[in-house]
Amino acid sequence: MKKISMLFLCLLTMILISGCDTEDKVQTLICKNTETDDGMSIEQVISMTYKNDKLQRMTMEANTKITDSDVKENWDEFKKSMDEQNKEFNKDGVSLKVEKNDQDYEYKTILDVDIENASDEVLEEQGLGDLKNDNSTLKSSKEAAEKDGDTCEVK
Numbered sequence: 001m002k003k004i005s006m007l008f009l010c011l012l013t014m015i016l017i018s019g020c021d022t023e024d025k026v027q028t029l030i031c032k033n034t035e036t037d038d039g040m041s042i043e044q045v046i047s048m049t050y051k052n053d054k055l056q057r058m059t060m061e062a063n064t065k066i067t068d069s070d071v072k073e074n075w076d077e078f079k080k081s082m083d084e085q086n087k088e089f090n091k092d093g094v095s096l097k098v099e100k101n102d103q104d105y106e107y108k109t110i111l112d113v114d115i116e117n118a119s120d121e122v123l124e125e126q127g128l129g130d131l132k133n134d135n136s137t138l139k140s141s142k143e144a145a146e147k148d149g150d151t152c153e154v155k
Contacts, residue, residue, distance in 0.1 A: 030047050031152040036067070038071070041065050046061075050137075058115065072105050078107070
């Protein structure tokens with residue numbers, strides 16, 4: 001009986017000394033993909049932050065660069081068309097920023113979504129209504145993205 005009590009006391013002491021792991025586990029999945037087609041290249045980077053394996057924040061960057069001289073001649077029309085599709089805003093946990101570089105023929109959009117604080121209405125407006133109910137884990141998101149040809153890393 002004395003040995004069992006001593007063993008129990010040692011275990012209790014180890015638990016008290018080491019403490020309980022109550023810290024939230026935060027990980028970020030970063031996936032990249034580059035496509036080249038019709039005189040332009042599009043590099044996409046999606047960064048997804050998970051807290052305790054639940055998606056909290058997502059940032060999607062798409063950088064389109066015109067590489068063909070014939071397409072460069074239509075740069076102003078391209079920008080106009082892209083601007084009509086991508087109106088900048090910052091509302092209820094969702095923001096969209098646009099950056100244009102006329103010298104390098106680059107058009108970049110950055111969509112940032114704070115899923116916890118984003119309103120359902122704004123998510124629906126952006127076609128992201130399913131994000132709040134998304135039960136995908138970091139692992140399943142990584143597997144799906146890599147299956148689609150993305151290169152992913154976890155930080």
